[in-house]
Amino acid sequence: MYDYFYGQQAELFSFYRVPKVLFTDEKFSNISSDAKLLYGIMLDRMNLSAKNGWVDELGRVYIIFTIEEIKCALGCAEKKAVKLLHELENKCGLIERKRIGLGKPNYIYVKNFVDNSVERQFLNCQKDNSGTVDKTLQELSKSQGNNTDIKDTEYSDTDPILSSDFSGRDVEKDEEFQSYYQYFYEELEMDYLFREFPYDKEVLESILEILVETVCSKRKLIRVASDDKPAEVVRSRLMKLNSEHIRYVLDCFKDNTTKIRNPKQYALAALYNAPVTIDIKIDADVRHDMASGLI
Structure with a gap:
């Protein structure tokens, strides 16, 4: 049994x-x-x-x-x-x-089910479904950070940033951007997260757009935690995120007290590391609860 x-x-x-x-x-x-x-x-x-x-x-x-x-x-x-x-x-x-x-x-x-070569589910998605497509990316406040396993939180402001890939592009008319945006919105259950964390809505919106910008980047290498990683590896890791990973990242942001010079790079590193570090944290929590007789 x-x-x-x-x-x-x-x-x-x-x-x-x-x-x-x-x-x-x-x-x-x-x-x-x-x-x-x-x-x-x-x-x-x-x-x-x-x-x-x-x-x-x-x-x-x-x-x-x-x-x-x-x-x-x-x-x-x-x-x-x-x-x-x-x-x-x-x-x-x-x-x-x-x-x-x-x-x-x-x-x-x-094949990529949200790629341009496949008819996409949300080609004509409405702005009012997400409420954030026409917003510019909000930077995370300095009081928010991450206690995940990131070696260097003092990122340089001159680090390559993904937003340069989108300069001059109209994301409202960019079908690839819109499709990935709606994919993450659904997969991460953003509606529930917005209701669960009403005071962190701007942070959640920023996380969502950082994810979309990253997977839509045309670069072969993407800078994550001061390391240049193959873009396909980064995309694969990010596409597997779920709402629990986002909750974990939010908690880590709030626990961090280290000054953050480049919030977007910092947030990307936190998201990339979340699938690994969340397992370590959960395992430690369960062991602690078992040792304390709570389980």
């Missing part, structure tokens, strides 16, 4: 994340729930491919995911694994397979 979850124990585990848009947008209604789950698993493997440098001559990231591996991952028969790949490739275009030949496994290109 399995035990119950206590406190924050549920956050100790790793999860596959399937984008909500696959369930909420009717254009994906023609593929099965198992196909959507397989797409989520493929997205997870994309992070490893980016780290390993699995890119083709055009710089496109690919994964290697054989039929046998899919069978093991989903616990299904070969016929079903083949059917699910067919759904993702031929019914909705979320993947593309490239035959390599010579007995080698196919390359699988996992």
Whole structure:
């Protein structure tokens, strides 16, 4: 008999994340729930491919995911694994397979479901759904910071900043910006966060726009915590954030007392590190509660 979850124990585990848009947008209604789950698993493997440098001559990231591996991952028969790949490739275009030949496994290109090449769910999203698209980015106050594992909080004001990528661009008419904006708005459950933290609305709006600017950046390297990291690695990490990560980052901002010279770079580093540092914090909290007899 399995035990119950206590406190924050549920956050100790790793999860596959399937984008909500696959369930909420009717254009994906023609593929099965198992196909959507397989797409989520493929997205997870994309992070490893980016780290390993699995890119083709055009710089496109690919994964290697054989039929046998899919069978093991989903616990299904070969016929079903083949059917699910067919759904993702031929019914909705979320993947593309490239035959390599010579007995080698196919390359699988996992398509970006909010990319310009795919009809997007929120192409005509209304400003009043978010209430922030037409606002300029608000800087975080100096009293707000982060106690996550960031080595240097004294960023130089001359650090490369993402906003330069958007100089001269009308974000209200930028379809890519709008699509990613709405993706994060939905995935992070911003409506709930705004109600939960009414006095931190400007900070939340800033976080949202920093995330969108980062994933829309055309740079090959993105500066995070004084290090230049491959843009695909940074995007992959940020696309996996959820509302719990944002709550954690807000708490860290409020706990910090260190002077911050570059709030945007500081916030980006906090967001990038959140998936790692939140697990450490939750594990420490659970151990403390267990030792104190609270669990």
